[in-house]
Structure formats: structure tokens, C-alpha cells
Amino acid sequence: MGGIHPVVVIWLVLAGPVWAAIGAWGLPRVYRRKGLDDSQARLVGGLGGLTLGPLLVAPLWYFTPELERWYWGGGPGILAALELYTLFAALDPDNLCVTNASYVANQVSNGLIIGFIYALMAVGLTLIYSVQGVISFCHGQFYMLGGYVSYYLLQLVWDVNPIVGVPVAGLVTMLLGFVFERLFLRPMHLGRIERAGEYAILITFGFGFFLQYTVLAAVGPFSQKADPYLGLGSFRLGPLNLIPNRLVAAAIGIVLIGALLYILNHTWLGRALRAVSMDKQAAAVVGVNPLTMNTLAFGIGTMLAGMSGAALIPVFTWVPWVGAPAATRSYVIIVLGGMGSVPGALLGGLIIGLVEALGAGCYPDPSKGAAYKTAFGLVIFAMMLLLRPTGLFGREL
Amino acid sequence: MSKKLLNLLLVVVMLAVLVPTALAAPPAQEEGQDYIVVADDWLSKLADKYLGNPYAYPAITHYTNQKHAEDDSYAKITDSNLIEVGWKIYIPSAAEAKAYLEAPTVKTVATGEDTIKIGGVGPLSAPGSVVGGIAMKFAMELAVKDINEAGGVLGKPVELIFADTEGLPERGAAIAERLITENKVVAITGEYHSAVGLAELEVCHEYGIPCLFSETWSDKITESGYPEVFRIAPASSMTSRAVVDWLAKVGVKRVQLIAETTDFGIGMAETQKKLLEGMGVEVLDTIFIEMGTEDFTAILTRIQAIDPPPDVVSAEAVTGETSYNLEQQMAELGIAPTEKTIGIANQVAVQPEFWESVPNGNYFVFTHVGLPPTLFNETTNKVADAYRAEFDTEPPSYALEAYDSLWILADAIERAGTTEPKALINALEDTDIVLAQGRYWFKYTSKNPLPTDGSVPAYMWHQWPDPAVLVLQYFEPNQPGMEAAVVWPEVYQTHGTPYIVPGTKP
Numbered sequence: 001m002g003g004i005h006p007v008v009v010i011w012l013v014l015a016g017p018v019w020a021a022i023g024a025w026g027l028p029r030v031y032r033r034k035g036l037d038d039s040q041a042r043l044v045g046g047l048g049g050l051t052l053g054p055l056l057v058a059p060l061w062y063f064t065p066e067l068e069r070w071y072w073g074g075g076p077g078i079l080a081a082l083e084l085y086t087l088f089a090a091l092d093p094d095n096l097c098v099t100n101a102s103y104v105a106n107q108v109s110n111g112l113i114i115g116f117i118y119a120l121m122a123v124g125l126t127l128i129y130s131v132q133g134v135i136s137f138c139h140g141q142f143y144m145l146g147g148y149v150s151y152y153l154l155q156l157v158w159d160v161n162p163i164v165g166v167p168v169a170g171l172v173t174m175l176l177g178f179v180f181e182r183l184f185l186r187p188m189h190l191g192r193i194e195r196a197g198e199y200a201i202l203i204t205f206g207f208g209f210f211l212q213y214t215v216l217a218a219v220g221p222f223s224q225k226a227d228p229y230l231g232l233g234s235f236r237l238g239p240l241n242l243i244p245n246r247l248v249a250a251a252i253g254i255v256l257i258g259a260l261l262y263i264l265n266h267t268w269l270g271r272a273l274r275a276v277s278m279d280k281q282a283a284a285v286v287g288v289n290p291l292t293m294n295t296l297a298f299g300i301g302t303m304l305a306g307m308s309g310a311a312l313i314p315v316f317t318w319v320p321w322v323g324a325p326a327a328t329r330s331y332v333i334i335v336l337g338g339m340g341s342v343p344g345a346l347l348g349g350l351i352i353g354l355v356e357a358l359g360a361g362c363y364p365d366p367s368k369g370a371a372y373k374t375a376f377g378l379v380i381f382a383m384m385l386l387l388r389p390t391g392l393f394g395r396e397l
Numbered sequence: 398m399s400k401k402l403l404n405l406l407l408v409v410v411m412l413a414v415l416v417p418t419a420l421a422a423p424p425a426q427e428e429g430q431d432y433i434v435v436a437d438d439w440l441s442k443l444a445d446k447y448l449g450n451p452y453a454y455p456a457i458t459h460y461t462n463q464k465h466a467e468d469d470s471y472a473k474i475t476d477s478n479l480i481e482v483g484w485k486i487y488i489p490s491a492a493e494a495k496a497y498l499e500a501p502t503v504k505t506v507a508t509g510e511d512t513i514k515i516g517g518v519g520p521l522s523a524p525g526s527v528v529g530g531i532a533m534k535f536a537m538e539l540a541v542k543d544i545n546e547a548g549g550v551l552g553k554p555v556e557l558i559f560a561d562t563e564g565l566p567e568r569g570a571a572i573a574e575r576l577i578t579e580n581k582v583v584a585i586t587g588e589y590h591s592a593v594g595l596a597e598l599e600v601c602h603e604y605g606i607p608c609l610f611s612e613t614w615s616d617k618i619t620e621s622g623y624p625e626v627f628r629i630a631p632a633s634s635m636t637s638r639a640v641v642d643w644l645a646k647v648g649v650k651r652v653q654l655i656a657e658t659t660d661f662g663i664g665m666a667e668t669q670k671k672l673l674e675g676m677g678v679e680v681l682d683t684i685f686i687e688m689g690t691e692d693f694t695a696i697l698t699r700i701q702a703i704d705p706p707p708d709v710v711s712a713e714a715v716t717g718e719t720s721y722n723l724e725q726q727m728a729e730l731g732i733a734p735t736e737k738t739i740g741i742a743n744q745v746a747v748q749p750e751f752w753e754s755v756p757n758g759n760y761f762v763f764t765h766v767g768l769p770p771t772l773f774n775e776t777t778n779k780v781a782d783a784y785r786a787e788f789d790t791e792p793p794s795y796a797l798e799a800y801d802s803l804w805i806l807a808d809a810i811e812r813a814g815t816t817e818p819k820a821l822i823n824a825l826e827d828t829d830i831v832l833a834q835g836r837y838w839f840k841y842t843s844k845n846p847l848p849t850d851g852s853v854p855a856y857m858w859h860q861w862p863d864p865a866v867l868v869l870q871y872f873e874p875n876q877p878g879m880e881a882a883v884v885w886p887e888v889y890q891t892h893g894t895p896y897i898v899p900g901t902k903p
Contacts, residue, residue: 213522222788223754234731325689369684370696371687373696
């Protein structure tokens with residue numbers, strides 16, 4: 001590439017990383033000096049600096065308006081994405097992501113579909129964290145177990161659509177989750193365990209190993225997969241090349257997340273769960289037993305993990321160690337979306353799905369794009385931790 | 398959370414800093430002494446205190462037991478991890494301990510043992526290929542049973558000590574070291590992953606113990622040129638050669654490669670690219686993917702946008718369940734195999750679970766190492782029957798190789814008349830024995846060195862020159878792997894055609 005492209009020069013002068021650093025570093029200080037709420041200042045300053053440079057940072061610095069999260073964060077956020085895309089197009093004009101609209105549409109639709117699938121794995125984890133305050137390190141293994149429960153059920157009962165396995169797997173993993181919580185986590189909530197935080201990590205980690213190797217001993221190391229939901233192959237919808245099997249899995253994800261959101265927001269149980277997650281003592285005062293809610297939350301969390309496993313065993317090949325990478329991705333998603341937030345996990349899943357698809361699809365060197373797939377998601381993750389450590393929907397600390 | 402992580406990190410850092418300094422303080426005693434065990438003692442602590450080296454504890458065990466034989470006021474230590482308060486033990490002088498610890502290991506290996514110990518290595522847990530490790534362990538145990546039923550070796554039974562390498566090079570090196578120094582094995586055999594094998598062979602070389610690799614394909618294994626290293630699996634270049642020759646015969650022009658980011662995948666992709674380009678075939682790109690990736694739609698959509706479509710999309714250099722996910726998505730999205738594009742799958746496609754994981758997998762082409770069933774001999778059939786009875790699937794080449802590797806070692810020990818490593822290596826070089834995969838021999842050895850002019854590739858050192866590499870193709874859904882059409886090499890062709898166009902029958 002001869003010299004630097006003029007678009008890059010203009011962008012670097014007018015906006016770009018330097019102004020982003022100035023905005024992210026300086027604005028929170030200005031807000032704090034004036035005694036104003038500075039919680040959004042770093043995010044807005046960083047994104048605003050990146051997109052409009054002094055044009056946005058300077059007035060904010062001077063007028064310090066009240067920053068509402070979605071309005072001030074979302075606008076520059078979308079603008080930043082558009083600007084980066086323009087920049088990318090200017091630097092690599094022959095890239096498929098610039099020249100071929102139907103290619104971009106395909107990548108986006110694939111990214112969104114896999115995003116719903118990712119989100120389904122993550123919501124259970126975030127629910128457990130929000131109520132229990134512990135991160136379950138055996139979440140991936142419950143996910144794996146759910147897949148196997150569904151698989152063996154379908155082996156026993158012939159000629160049934162694999163969708164039937166989803167509720168059954170949910171039931172089994174929920175009961176197992178109840179038992180595990182009652183036996184191993186409740187003593188922690190009753191204050192019988194010293195160093196409860198470390199205990200929770202170790203006991204869930206250990207139980208995860210137990211599940212994984214028990215399943216390995218029981219089913220063997222050979223890979224397995226359930227029959228597809230709907231036919232095989234792919235079909236075309238306008239420019240899109242879609243795999244029906246995945247669409248069903250994504251639809252199951254949407255339905256389950258929708259049901260969970262409904263329960264959390266519109267039923268007594270959901271209100272009780274949210275109350276415990278906000279303040280255990282206050283919840284107890286108004287007649288909600290936090291211990292019961294802990295058990296319920298863990299059980300619902302493991303049920304969601306099991307159901308997502310059952311939803312995906314017709315899509316991906318299953319082995320007893322399939323849970324570990326899925327769980328790792330879920331941790332990234334819930335931190336991105338805000339620990340303990342269900343809508344956050346949904347949005348986080350969609351973002352990771354999209355970023356991975358577009359990253360792998362648009363990275364200029366195709367031989368590396370696929371290998372860096374996970375890394376693209378982690379870049380977004382790292383930026384989020386820098387600009388907004390509580391995540392998209394996180395509670396303020 | 399972050400504070401706890403920080404604490405954890407601190408502990409790790411402190412351990413890393415403090416442990417070496419603790420080791421570097423040796424107040425070694427001049428003379429041996431009796432010692433009464435008190436609470437909170439353990440042998441390596443005493444070894445550290447009196448001998449200046451925690452790893453010298455076997456010397457305490459040894460001398461205490463020696464004293465016990467003469468005078469039973471001394472305790473008898475049967476397990477170095479278990480001592481009781483009040484026991485009288487003997488802590489040798491630094492000189493005595495040194496003499497014991499530095500006694501040649503060969504001596505302890507060769508005589509006085511009631512079994513001949515052989516170390517087996519392979520992955521039994523993720524991230525290693527568990528399927529591979531379990532199959533190899535089964536086959537090795539079967540071989541040990543058969544060898545012992547046939548009278549053992551040098552009049553003693555063979556004992557297999559199989560250790561899990563988890564597919565991690567650092568684990569492999571540690572395990573090889575443990576097998577050699579602690580278990581006193583006379584040879585190591587097995588291994589599935591090239592990267593792990595490359596770590597293990599350095600340990601074998603360091604201790605001078607023979608290492609017979611049964612399933613690591615990377616050229617670098619035998620390219621090491623170490624006298625201790627032998628291999629009975631094909632080198633990666635040998636299998637690549639078969640596929641490339643076949644592609645040349647079919648007459649393809651443009652090839653898209655997909656490979657995993659491991660020693661095996663990168664090595665295979667590089668060799669194929671070089672060979673293909675040498676024959677004037679264009680290699681579009683080699684796409685590298687991480688092991689364990691489930692969703693490949695992004696990268697496959699990218700391949701789908703190539704216009705005109707490539708003649709071949711090859712997933713041969715991707716292993717395990719990752720390859721199944723990739724192949725199914727390739728077929729599902731209509732990329733390969735199609736009328737225009739040949740689809741090449743990894744060699745695990747021969748397994749029956751291929752059809753469950755890749756229901757769209759008809760017309761995939763794959764390589765298979767080993768003889769076609771028509772050429773099975775008595776041993777092959779025996780091992781195959783036992784394998785089917787246990788796993789209900791056809792024995793993969795790595796199971797047959799693992800079985801054979803134990804017999805090759807047993808045969809060499811018998812001919813050498815000793816387990817002394819040099820004599821054993823010498824005997825291995827003279828191997829000439831017919832087993833489950835055919836007749837084993839090593840062409841380039843210390844007696845027939847590799848020509849120095851480079852006319853023979855370096856990986857032929859201590860390499861079995863004749864593994865059969867077949868190219869197979871499915872032509873019916875749910876077809877058993879061994880019934881797929883052999884399309885290459887021509888001498889083994891079953892349907893008289895080098896390629897079955899998707900949608901047709903041979």
C-alpha cells in the first residue's frame with residue numbers, strides 16, 4: 001500500500017484513538033470535579049472522541065450535560081461502527097465485505113442466528129450469578145449433559161422430533177441442579193463455610209469435572225449427534241443461504257429467553273428472584289425465603305443450560321468435553337452484557353455472534369480470519385472492560 | 398472477584414519465586430545418622446533438610462530398608478509417601494545418597510525385575526483426542542495379553558504402564574520422564590499427537606531410551622534423526638503424497654485447503670501446498686482454524702463467494718469432532734462435495750459415527766492408512782474382531798499400529814536378549830516381522846544411513862517405509878467405512894474408477 005490513505009489522515013486528525021483517549025481519560029474527571037454523575041462519562045467520552053473527536057469532546061467538556069446511557073452511548077456507538085466500516089472500505093476496497101452486499105447479509109444473518117444460540121447458553125449462567133452471587137464453573141457440563149439426556153431419550157423413543165428432548169433434558173438437569181445446590185451450595189449461604197467465594201469456585205469446578213468424566217466413562221469418547229429437526233441441507237431466501245436446522249435452534253433460544261424474561265418481569269416468582277438478587281435481607285423481611293430462591297435460581301440456570309444443550313445436539317457434534325469452550329464463551333458474554341442481567345446476556349450473545357462472523361468473514365487475510373475468530377470477540381470484550389467495566393446492562397458499583 | 402484473582406496470582410508468583418530459592422540452600426550432612434520420625438515429617442522434607450535435595454528421598458527409603466533387613470528396630474518403608482511418628486529411619490550421608498541416586502538406571506532396569514515394563518503414551522482426556530487414546534490403550538493391552546499368553550519375553554511377562562498425555566506437549570514430556578525414571582520402563586511406545594510426540598522424543602533422546610511412535614504423522618518426528626526414535630505410522634508427507642497423486646490423476650486445477658492450527662495440521666497443509674504447486678495446481682488459500690471450533694459458517698460463506706468455485710475443498714488436515722462439524726457444514730451449505738467440487742474429509746471419516754455427525758456426507762473422499770480388508774491377514778482379523786467386540790466399530794489404523802508396536806518391541810527385546818537400551822535399539826533396527834498391518838522393517842538405520850545427497854527425505858530415518866495409504870470415497874449414505882470405494886492407488890481400486898461424481902453410482 002503506497003503511503004497512507006487520505007481518509008485515514010483525515011480521521012486521525014479529526015477524531016481517532018488520540019481523542020478517544022482524551023475523552024475517556026478527561027471527561028470523567030471533569031464530571032467529577034463539577035460534582036456530577038460520571039458513570040457514563042468514560043463510555044461517551046471514549047466513543048465520542050473516537051467518532052467526532054474535538055467536535056463532541058469539547059462541548060461535552062464545557063457544558064457537561066447529563067449523559068443518558070442509551071442516547072449518548074448508542075449514538076456515538078453506531079457512528080463509530082459506521083466510521084470504522086468506511087475506513088475499512090477505504091483501506092481494503094476489494095474486500096468481499098465492501099463489494100458484495102449479499103455476502104455481508106449472509107454473514108450478518110449467520111452471526112445473528114449463532115448469536116441467539118450463544119445467548120441461550122449464557123442466560124442461565126447470568127441468572128445464577130445474579131441471585132446466588134457465585135459463578136457456576138460447571139455450567140458447561142450441565143450444557144453437555146442436557147445434550148446427552150436428549151440424545152439418549154431420542155435413541156429410546158423412535159421417530160420423534162429432537163425438539164421433544166429439550167423439555168426432558170431441562171427437567172433432568174434442573175433436578176440435578178436442585179440436588180447439587182441443596183447439598184453443596186446451601187451450606188455456604190448458611191454461613192457454614194469459611195471463605196465462601198473460593199469454596200463456590202472450587203465446588204462448582206470440581207462438580208464440573210465429576211460430570212464430565214462420569215459422562216465420558218458412561219457414553220465413551222466417540223462423537224454423537226441427534227437427527228436434524230427439519231430435513232437436511234440449506235435453502236435460499238433472497239440473498240440469504242440459511243440452514244433450517246440452525247434456524248430451529250435459534251428459534252428455541254428466542255422462545256426460551258422470552259419465556260424467562262416474562263417470568264422474571266411479570267410473575268411473583270420472577271419478582272421474588274429479582275428481590276433476592278437485589279437485597280437478600282430486605283427480601284426475607286417481606287416474606288421471600290432467600291434460600292429457596294437460591295435453589296430455584298440454580299435449578300432454573302442449570303435447566304437453561306441443559307435445554308440449550310438439547311437444542312444444539314442436532315446441530316453440532318457432541319462429545320463429553322463439548323461444554324468447556326461453550327462455557328468460556330458464556331463467561332465473555334455475561335461480562336460483556338453485564339453480570340447478572342438477562343437482557344445483557346441476550347445482547348452480549350448477539351454482539352459476540354456478529355463480531356465473530358464479520359471478523360472471520362471480513363478479515364483481509366482469509367487464512368487467518370477463521371483462526372482469529374474467538375479473538376475478535378475478545379477485542380470487544382477488552383474494550384468493554386476498559387470503557388464500561390460493569391458491562392452493557394450491569395448494575396452500577 | 399478481581400481481588401481474589403489477584404491474590405491467587407500473587408500466590409502463584411510467590412511460589413514461582415520462592416521454590417527455587419528454597420531448593421538452592423543445601424546444608425548436606427557429612428555422615429549418616431539414625432532419625433526418629435516426629436509429627437509433621439515427610440521424607441522429601443527430611444531429604445531437603447539433611448541432604449540438601451528434596452528429590453533425594455528415595456535414598457532414605459533405600460538405606461532404611463537395607464538396615465531393616467539386618468536390624469528390625471529400623472522401620473520398613475513400603476510407601477515413600479507414608480511414614481509414621483516414632484519410626485526409626487536411617488538418613489544416609491550425602492555421599493551415600495549420591496552413590497545410590499547416581500547408580501546407573503540401566504542396572505535397575507535390566508535385572509532383578511520380575512516383569513518387563515513398557516511405557517505406553519496417548520491422550521485419554523481433552524484437549525487430546527480421547528477416542529485415539531482409548532483405542533490405542535485397548536490395543537496395547539490386547540497385545541500385552543497376547544504376548545504374555547505366548548510366553549512373555551525373555552521368560553518374563555510384559556507389563557504395560559499407560560499414561561495419559563492429555564494431548565499437551567508439556568504433559569507428554571513430564572510423563573515420558575516419569576515413565577523412564579520412576580517406572581523404569583525399557584521403551585516407550587504409542588502417542589497420537591505429533592506435538593506431544595515431538596516433546597516426548599527429546600526426553601527419550603536425553604535418557605537414551607527407545608521410543609517407537611505408533612501414530613504421530615508429523616515429518617519432524619523421524620526428521621529428528623535420533624537413534625532412539627522409530628515410527629511405524631506414515632509420515633505426513635507420505636499420506637499427502639497419496640492424495641496429491643490422486644488429485645493429479647483426477648486432473649484438478651484449483652484447490653482450497655482448510656487446516657487446524659496444530660503441528661499436524663500446519664505440517665500437512667504446507668506439504669500438500671508444496672506438492673500441489675509443484676504439479677502446477679493452484680492452491681487458493683489455506684484457511685487455518687482452531688481445534689474445538691463448532692461454527693464454521695463465516696469462513697464457509699467466504700469460500701462460497703469464490704467465483705468460480707474451487708475444484709477441491711479439503712478438510713483433511715482437521716481432526717476429531719472438529720472435522721465432523723466442518724464437513725457437515727460444508728455439505729449442508731452446498732460447498733462440497735458437489736458436482737463441481739470434490740470434498741475431502743479427514744481420515745476419521747472411516748468411523749461409523751461419521752454418518753451420525755455428517756448425515757450429508759455422501760461422496761466425501763478420505764484417506765485410510767492400512768490394508769484394504771481383502772488383504773487382512775490372520776493377525777489383522779484377530780485384532781479387528783477383538784476391537785469390534787469392544788467398541789462395535791472397525792479398528793482404525795492407530796489401534797492396529799498400537800497393537801503391532803508392542804509386538805515389535807517384544808520381538809526386539811527377545812532378539813537382543815536384554816533390555817539394555819543400546820542393544821535394544823540395535824535389535825529394533827533389524828526388525829523384520831509380519832503383524833496386523835503387514836511386514837515391518839526399517840530401511841534407513843545406522844547400518845544403512847540416509848544418503849547425504851538429500852535424495853531420500855530426512856523423515857525416512859527409522860521410518861517403516863511401506864504403510865499402505867488408500868484413498869476411499871463413499872457413494873451411498875450410511876455406508877460402512879470399509880465398504881467405501883477404493884479410488885487410489887490403482888492397484889487396490891475396487892470400482893475401476895478414480896473418482897465417483899456426486900449423484901452417480903460406480
